Amino acid sequence: MILCEVCKKRVATLHITEIMADGMKRMVHLCEECARSEGVIEAKQAPHTLQQLLQQIMEQQMGDVSEETRKLKCPECGITYEEFRKRGRFGCPNDYRVFEGALIGMFERLHGASKHQGRQYKKGGKGASKASKLLNLRQKLADAVRREEYENAAKIRDEIKKLQEEEENESERRE
Amino acid sequence: MLDKGSKWLTQEGPESDVVVSSRVRLARNVANFPFVTYAEASQLEELQAYLGERLLSIIKDGIYLKMDDLSSVEKRVLMERNLISRELSESSIPSCVVFSEDESVAVMVNEEDHLRIQVVVEGFSLNEAYKRVSELDERIGEEIEYAFSERFGFLTACPTNVGTGLRASVMLHLPGLVMTRQMPKVFETAFRLGLAARGFHGEGTNALGDFYQVSNQRSLGRSEVSLIDDIQSIIPQLIRYERSVREALVEQTRKKLEDRIWRAYGLLSSCRLISTEEALDMLSLVRLGLNLRMLDGVSISEVSQLFVLVQPAHLQRRRGREEMSEETRDAERADFIRRFFTRN
Numbered sequence: 001m002i003l004c005e006v007c008k009k010r011v012a013t014l015h016i017t018e019i020m021a022d023g024m025k026r027m028v029h030l031c032e033e034c035a036r037s038e039g040v041i042e043a044k045q046a047p048h049t050l051q052q053l054l055q056q057i058m059e060q061q062m063g064d065v066s067e068e069t070r071k072l073k074c075p076e077c078g079i080t081y082e083e084f085r086k087r088g089r090f091g092c093p094n095d096y097r098v099f100e101g102a103l104i105g106m107f108e109r110l111h112g113a114s115k116h117q118g119r120q121y122k123k124g125g126k127g128a129s130k131a132s133k134l135l136n137l138r139q140k141l142a143d144a145v146r147r148e149e150y151e152n153a154a155k156i157r158d159e160i161k162k163l164q165e166e167e168e169n170e171s172e173r174r175e
Numbered sequence: 176m177l178d179k180g181s182k183w184l185t186q187e188g189p190e191s192d193v194v195v196s197s198r199v200r201l202a203r204n205v206a207n208f209p210f211v212t213y214a215e216a217s218q219l220e221e222l223q224a225y226l227g228e229r230l231l232s233i234i235k236d237g238i239y240l241k242m243d244d245l246s247s248v249e250k251r252v253l254m255e256r257n258l259i260s261r262e263l264s265e266s267s268i269p270s271c272v273v274f275s276e277d278e279s280v281a282v283m284v285n286e287e288d289h290l291r292i293q294v295v296v297e298g299f300s301l302n303e304a305y306k307r308v309s310e311l312d313e314r315i316g317e318e319i320e321y322a323f324s325e326r327f328g329f330l331t332a333c334p335t336n337v338g339t340g341l342r343a344s345v346m347l348h349l350p351g352l353v354m355t356r357q358m359p360k361v362f363e364t365a366f367r368l369g370l371a372a373r374g375f376h377g378e379g380t381n382a383l384g385d386f387y388q389v390s391n392q393r394s395l396g397r398s399e400v401s402l403i404d405d406i407q408s409i410i411p412q413l414i415r416y417e418r419s420v421r422e423a424l425v426e427q428t429r430k431k432l433e434d435r436i437w438r439a440y441g442l443l444s445s446c447r448l449i450s451t452e453e454a455l456d457m458l459s460l461v462r463l464g465l466n467l468r469m470l471d472g473v474s475i476s477e478v479s480q481l482f483v484l485v486q487p488a489h490l491q492r493r494r495g496r497e498e499m500s501e502e503t504r505d506a507e508r509a510d511f512i513r514r515f516f517t518r519n
Contacts, residue, residue, distance in 0.1 A: 050335045050392040079213065089212045089333055090210055090332055090334075091210060092209040092213060093204060096337075100326070103334075107396075110393075110395075111393045111395035113397070115327075116325070116396070117397055118339035118398045119339065121316060121323040135205065
């Protein structure tokens with residue numbers, strides 16, 4: 001077993017024959033790490049798309065993330081920061097708020113910035129919030145039924161009915 | 176739908192000898208709702224129906240197609256026409272697409288995000304595409320509440336799209352640069368500018384038909400207009416580059432070039448079997464020939480449509496067959512192309 005000539009610690013796995021200017025040959029024995037740092041073999045391919053960079057960030061050992069951050073959990077969808085890192089996808093919009101601190105660094109790496117500079121969006125008019133309220137309520141209803149919280153479910157159903165009636169009256173008035 | 180290409184494809188836009196089309200897409204999600212990967216099927220089904228209905232009321236001459244109602248061949252037809260992504264065509268999640276009759280506008284529901292709003296315009300027209308997509312985006316945003324934070328902008332399922340949620344891209348035809356092996360330089364330049372360049376058909380940098388796509392990668396920390404400017408600035412250079420290479424090829428190797436182009440024309444007019452790859456390669460030469468005025472007998476718009484119509488799912492669907500062996504498809508393709516070329 002030959003040890004690496006550079007670090008003298010790791011086992012040499014690359015055995016390179018160097019042909020010198022005078023025609024003499026010489027064997028060089030290197031371990032993979034030293035070969036990379038000496039530039040003998042190429043460093044890991046630099047990412048050339050944003051997706052690849054994201055992959056790299058996600059695969060990184062979570063050593064750079066504190067235990068506390070890892071356990072951050074979104075109260076709305078239940079995803080933890082750790083799970084988000086593993087999957088590479090968020091669970092719901094609220095995650096952005098819960099993981100905000102950790103995200104700033106990630107976005108700096110991915111986009112070179114972490115603050116939005118584009119178009120500002122004002123939550124839409126009455127129509128929009130009512131529509132998404134309805135969607136939201138139906139979702140809450142399904143959750144409640146699944147968890148067998150029938151009293152709660154009944155309350156939500158009533159709210160939905162009320163909103164739907166309101167919508168119907170409004171559209172009738174419009175016509 | 177299957178006999179003709181997208182209506183917008185039949186028009187030639189600015190710089191169409193090199194730039195085929197410009198596209199801008201915006202990623203949006205509904206507020207207070209789980210993202211696609213975390214939502215339950217029932218929620219997604221409901222969202223799909225709801226958004227589909229809203230979109231139909233907003234998009235003029237809109238067509239609504241629910242993914243569950245389509246066969247896999249039909250989905251691939253949509254993908255070949257760039258109305259849906261490959262991801263959506265292979266997904267089993269409740270989803271749909273709503274697109275305009277001329278196919279310049281297409282909105283996917285429940286692909287990676289709740290909404291992927293896309294506008295395509297012929298030729299080099301990024302500003303036009305952006306104007307149209309942002310108008311549409313505003314109207315949709317009034318009907319539906321988007322997930323948005325002041326700090327991070329439009330919130331998306333994947334961190335690579337957060338902020339503006341914008342991906343702008345330009346599709347280029349670069350046979351000259353390919354022939355003279357200059358594509359690596361193009362990729363390098365794009366990369367250095369923070370843009371992504373890849374072959375349009377086929378995986379990674381392999382490009383069938385010499386079609387390439389240049390797009391932005393970042394979406395956060397810059398305004399929409401400045402992101403589009405990034406691409407706007409590199410395209411004229413690429414156009415000049417490709418044109419000068421074509422000129423040089425004509426000057427220095429005219430006969431050889433003519434011969435290649437006319438051989439391609441001849442092949443397409445008479446072959447009995449032809450694969451997608453070969454068809455696209457030959458069509459690329461014909462498109463070049465038309466742009467260099469070395470060729471006539473078929474119009475550029477017909478050639479542009481053929482690029483789509485000869486693809487496998489289109490052929491299969493035209494014959495109404497779900498299963499078709501490769502040889503049958505190759506024969507179908509050859510017949511279809513021959514009929515096109517000998518029409519005049």
